[in-house]
Amino acid sequence: WCRSHVVLRALWARLPVLLCFPSLFLAAAFKLNVPKVLLPFSRELHVPFVLEAEGGCYSWYSTHPDIVNVEPLYGNSTVCSQKALLSAQASQAAKFSSIIHSLVIVTGHLLRCDVIVDVIDSIEIVSRTREIYVEDSPLELTVRALDVEGNTFSSLSGMTFEWSIAKDDNMESYFGLVRILRYSEAEYSPPDYIVDLERAEKHGDRILVSGIKTGAAIIKVRIQESTYKKVSAALVRLLVLENVFLIPSHDVYLLVGAYIKYQVAKMIQGKLTGKFLVPLYFAMSSFLYCL
Structure with a gap:
């Protein structure tokens, strides 16, 4: 009840803004970056994940903070939060879940992300x-x-x-x-x-x-x-x-009986080294293909 009361007070305080600029909020795209999150259980740390929203300023809460904690993040020294840090809090090696609610403070639009905490089975x-x-x-x-x-x-x-x-x-x-x-x-x-x-x-x-x-x-x-x-x-x-290739490395067309000299080069840290000639290749037909 306390949380709902706070949210209603926040909405009431921003009602004049909403009435003055209704088209701004109707056009806003309220979205989360992911619909579901799977976090690993760990006894040594709380594995984090950043949940991101767009289209407004948000308040965040978790239905089971003992399983998944949510902490608002504020950018550029503002009081507007569009990101939240999720962290797995489960204390037992089993499968648990929680729902993260993202509430657009001005409009009351509610977004949802399901978070599951489970044990790693393989890597x-x-x-x-x-x-x-x-x-x-x-x-x-x-x-x-x-x-x-x-x-x-x-x-x-x-x-x-x-x-x-x-x-x-x-x-x-x-x-x-x-x-x-x-x-x-x-x-x-x-x-x-x-x-x-x-x-x-x-x-x-x-x-x-x-x-x-x-x-x-x-x-x-x-x-x-x-x-x-x-x-x-x-x-x-x-x-x-070895990063070795022929020069020229493109397709070569020769007349019958003609020949071409190739060089072999090696690329090391973006530089050509070790150029040397290889035996001559004679064209026995009108086409010679070089890989």
Whole structure:
């Protein structure tokens, strides 16, 4: 009753504004960035997620604050909130849910987001590619966590993970093929929580991997929290290649009996190195195709 009373008082105080500018609020698009959020249970921290709204100033509340807490965020030193920080508060390793209500203060329009807190059942490594080049741009690897039904968790912010290089059974030597980088060692900006973890000498749910020499390497990750010691580690196999190509690298058309000289070049950190000539290729037909 107290919360409803406060909301009604806020609406009453803003009624003159609404009457003066009705078209402004009728045209506003009141929206949330997501309809549902899945957060992991953790005994070591409250995993956060930022819920965003648009089209007005909002007040927020959770139907079960003991399961999911909601904290308004204010930008640019204003009293208008269009974002809220959600954090899982559940104290037991089980599935719980809460509803987050977002109320447009002026119009009373109500938005809803369902938040579920559950236990992580398995993890996977997500990669944009499985091939990296020696001494080239690093590759970012991220962890995706799933519940027992295969649903993907919305956030793993702040959780610690143990990343390592494992042995590939097809390779006699696997040391020195790749190196796990911290973002502070590279020219890339990670989320703030990754920066905080690296300062504490820990790894989060994403890392960078750099190729050192050719071969195949296995990257392994597991959740470091004791709650999830029985969750199997995730693996990904990466192939480290030399960034070698022919010059010219485009299609070549020659007359019968003609020939062309090719060069082989290697790209290292954006620079061409190691140019040298390869044997001459004679055209036995009117078309020569070069990969």
